[in-house]
Amino acid sequence: MQRSERQRQLRRYDAVKRGMDVVVSAVGLVVTAPVQLVVAAVVRVALGSPVLFxxxxxxxDGVIFELVKFRTMLHPDTDHQTDAERLMPVGRILRSTSLDELPTLWNVLRGDMSLVGPRPLLVEYLPLYSAEQARRHEVRPGVTGLAQASGRNSLGWEDKFALDVQYVDRRGLGLDLHILRRTLAAVLSRRGISGEGQATMSVFLGSHGDGPP
Structure with a gap:
């Protein structure tokens, strides 16, 4: 298949996918509203305000947006400074079950994100990507992605970025459904929640190495 034709197919799918994102995120926000109210109350009691992170x-295309999730950690200005110290038991439960991600459906509805795509990472990582790794920004970031369906935080950065770019090139309905099924299985089994020796995952230091926070 010629590259130009493949690009046209991808653009058509992106338009269809956006429509599906709107419908699914809107329904998801309504259906999960009672759960989100309970989670918000639990976070308020356990961690205080604000409830949202x-x-x-x-x-x-690297355009900056505000990601919204339920808060899972104590504020960094407390005596607990590392992620491991700041991540509370309630936060661990929310992360392992992905309940902290429910407010992110607002980002999907607004068009900041998609249900499936490369996970949005930190702004300070932008200048550290190689040209190939930066291709992950050719599509909307996702609530889940191929890297999350393939191991979540147990994967190293190089593997994650390779899977992100693979998704950019191969994206389609079949792959998206496969990722959603694998993500559900990973959440239910609570696999890959943290990187090895980390409370969450290591800091990305560039394409030649990554290390602890």
Whole structure:
């Protein structure tokens, strides 16, 4: 298949996918509203205010947006400084079950994100990507992606980025459904929640290495 024809197919799928994202995220917000109210109350009691975690993240084409999730950690200005110290038992449960991600459906509905795509990472990582790794920003970031369906935080950065770029090139309905099924299985089994020796995952230091926070 010629590259130009493949690009036209991808653009058509992206338009269809956006429509599916709107419908699924809108329904998801309504269906999960009672659960989100309970989670918000639990976070408020266990961690205090604010209930929501907000952070700037790069989206499609590197455009910055505000990611919204339930808060799972104590504030960094407490005596607990590392992620391992700040991540509370309630936060571990929310992360392992992915309940902390429910507010992110608002980002999907708004068009900042998609249900499936490369996970949005930190803004400060933008200048550290190789040209190939930066291709992950050719599509909207996702609530879940091929890397998450293939091991979540147990994967190294190089493997994650290779899977992200693979998704950019191979994206389609069949692959998206496969990723959603694998993600559900990973959440139910609670596999790959943390990187080895990490509370969450290591810091990305560039394409030649990664290390602990």
């Amino acid at each position: 907000r952070q700037q993240r790069p989206g499609k």
